[in-house]
Amino acid sequence: MRALHPVLLAVTDRIEARSQHLRGAYLRRLEAMRQRPQAAQRMGCANVAHAFAALPADERLRVVSQRAPNLGVVTAYNDMLSAHRPYEGFPALIRQAARAAGATVQVAGGVPAMCDGVTQGQPGMELSLFSRDTIAMGTAIALSHDVFDGALLLGICDKIVPGLLIGALHFGHLPCVFVPAGPMSSGLSNEAKAKVREQAAQGLVGRAELLAAEQAAYHGEGTCTFYGTANSNQMLLEAMGLHVPGAAFIHPHAPLREALTREAVSTVLAQAARGGCIGHQVDARCIVNAMVALLATGGSTNHLIHWVAVARAAGLLINWSDFEALSAVVPLLARVYPNGAADVNQFQAAGGPAFVIRELLEAGLMHADVATVTGQGLAAYTELPQPGPQGQVLRVPVDTHSGDEQVLRPVSTPFSDTGGLKLLTGNLGRAVIKVSAVPADRHRIEAPARVFDSQEALQAAFQAGALSGDFVAVVRFQGPRANGMPELHKLTPPLAVLQGRGQRVALVTDGRMSGASGKVPAAIHVCPEALGGGPLAKVRDGDLIRLDADTGTLQVLVPEAVWASRDAAPRDAALGEDAAHGWGRELFAGLREQVLPAEEGACTWVPRPQAG
Incomplete structure (x- = not known):
């Protein structure tokens, strides 16, 4: 493994220096929260009774008297989003796994999750960006019950993952693990879909042909298979060590998916036992790793807004100049639609996030010695999960060669020497x-x-x-x-x-x-x-x-x-009148007035600088 690239070090140092005051204040608040007694011991009796009234009697005994860990689940489940439809059954599975480990689980709350594919070009799309901060606030409301020793965050798509992450970082004293559900199987190729869209724009095909193509592309449960914001989210969570390793792109109904979800439960419990927490984990090095992963895979430009906001939630200040500096030295290793013909299933088959992370680590373009949910550093994310005996997950190192060099390449022969x-x-x-x-x-x-x-x-x-x-x-x-x-x-x-x-x-x-x-x-x-x-x-x-x-x-x-x-x-x-009224847009008027510029993360929860 090479020494860390000097630009990677310089950008990281610059972020740490710029963020020193803000990060220091964040960590002081985090430590104050960590020093408190467990919830059932510090809260009043009426509070405790309300908190656990709906639990079965044996679980109430476990969490109150035996001080067993209690996990909160924040879920973005709905069956409007194909990617989130599989989450319907996850709470039962999580409860079962937690019970077997001697812990309890409560679904702390649900957060909204809108499908941008439905609202594209529609008035509802004007609520989309602000839904991120609404989700962050919903996450905070869920966790504000303050009876949890860890959290499992169920979300995948565009604004949902950044929103959950921003909300969780405001409860940075908790260990947190993100639990994905995987992409849908491949349908009509992205190139064929794009061709029909262009034909429709020219009037060469009608609505029937266009609808048939779209339904052939988007046809089942799971994340849409192009490399947009949703799948970029999953790549970045792997690079940040916030998933169990290799969880991002396993199909919702693959046997391995259930095993990975159970592993997420045992992982957050182990993290709690050793005193890990998401606020310590998401430091400047972790954020830089996410930025590098985005650039190396040609990911969504939305993250030049979202990850600025995520970093701010952890007391870190990043900007577009940081992205550009990294882009100049980070090679483009993946070509996935719209930056190529392949979909994410082909990307995963070629080696997926594990291959990308391995290549970047060996080239000195990622920080290896970061805290992750596994406690093993980022090297654990260069391995691929496989089904093991009795529902366990086994892991093997990713192949040293790409499974398809039209989709994924090593640092030695990238698609481009820069991140694009x-x-x-x-x-x-x-x-x-x-x-x-x-x-x-x-x-x-x-x-x-x-x-x-x-x-x-x-x-x-x-x-x-x-x-x-x-x-x-x-x-x-x-x-x-x-x-x-x-x-x-x-x-x-x-x-x-x-x-x-x-x-x-x-x-x-x-x-x-x-x-x-x-x-x-x-x-x-x-x-x-x-x-x-x-x-x-x-x-x-x-x-x-x-x-x-x-x-x-x-x-x-x-x-x-x-x-x-x-x-x-x-x-x-x-x-202007259209932007202010109808489809619930009136409810977001305060956010439009308060929002920071895009380069500052379009945050609605950071006070705007006052004139004078």
Whole structure:
């Protein structure tokens, strides 16, 4: 194993120095919580009676008199999400495993979990980003009963894992293990699905053909199989040591899935016995490992927002410059759709997270000596789980060779020498671009702006045949303060069609594209956002825009005097009214006013700096 890469060390040191005050205060609060007596001994009798009234008598005796450990389960179960449908039966299985180990279990609470696939392009998508902090608050409410010696967190998808993790880190004195449920089996290939979507955008196929393709792709229980935010979550949890090793991508109905869930129970109990806790575990090294794993696998750009918020919950301050510095030295080891043709089942078959982590550790690009739920350091996550006798889990080292070099490669022969993420700066603000799937000849676009205040307006222009020639689509007023920063997936097919026709096109937006950003260059998360005084509000149709991913430039080429004198355009009043009313959006008005910029994690629970 090589010495740690100097850039990895430098970024880690920079985060630790920047976070010294905040992290120190966090750890002091954590230690104060850890020093208290067990719940049943420190609480009043009425509190204790209420807490355990619903337990069977023998379990009440166990937890109160015998001081047996009591585990809390926070679940994001619903059967709207295919990925979360398997969780229905998990509490019973967890209770059974805990009882066999002499412990008790209570489902502490449920948290909301929305399916972004359902809400794409719909008004509900404007609640999506804020659902993360709602989930964090729900997690805190569940754990606020304060009678738990450890927690099991049941969640997989986009905002759910970051929300559960943020909530759990506010109870950092507890040992916590995340319990995944696995991906659905492979259906229609992602390439075939994308092709039908582009055909539908051009009117070449109708609704019946498009619906048949979509249902063939999304067809059963488990996580959607493309490498978007949900599956990136699972990769990052493996790299942080918050799963039992190798749990991420085992099918929901594989025999091994039940064994891994039982192992999660014994793991959190062992962690509690040795005094482990999630607040100590998620330190700067752990966060850097997650960032490296994201870059090495071409994961979702949403995590440039979510993991900033996760780090903040642990008293750590990270930013996009940290991501860019790491991206310059972390090689791209995986090609999974939308950065390739494979799905996550093929990624797992080729070696999966274990192969990636092994390669990065050996190259000195990950911290090995971190605390994990196993207590064995990150090397334990380079092994693959296998079914053992009597429901046990056995592990074997991942193969030294990739099972498919079209999907997964070693550090010695990567798909790219860098992680494919670039920070863009200039007179339009700060933005990020993922270029891992963008053709090299499209990394630099200089073209006139076409300005839209909604994704629907751009789609309408496409349908009307009004998007001819080269252009940079500026889609603004899509930031967290404006309308909750919805994902703009519906723009991918029309822009891909135009690029396929030979037009040079790009997207610049203060909105999100998530793991669905692909072959069209997209400068996303532009900060400051248009509604918050950002320069996107000053762009006009025809302004020449330069997007250069190679030099990290995002500029409007307007004479400085003209640019300085230009007023910001107001958001269309109707769009503002839409963002404020209907579909429950009124309930999130306070969050829109309070939210921090995207580069600061779009947090709604951190006080905004006061003017003056």
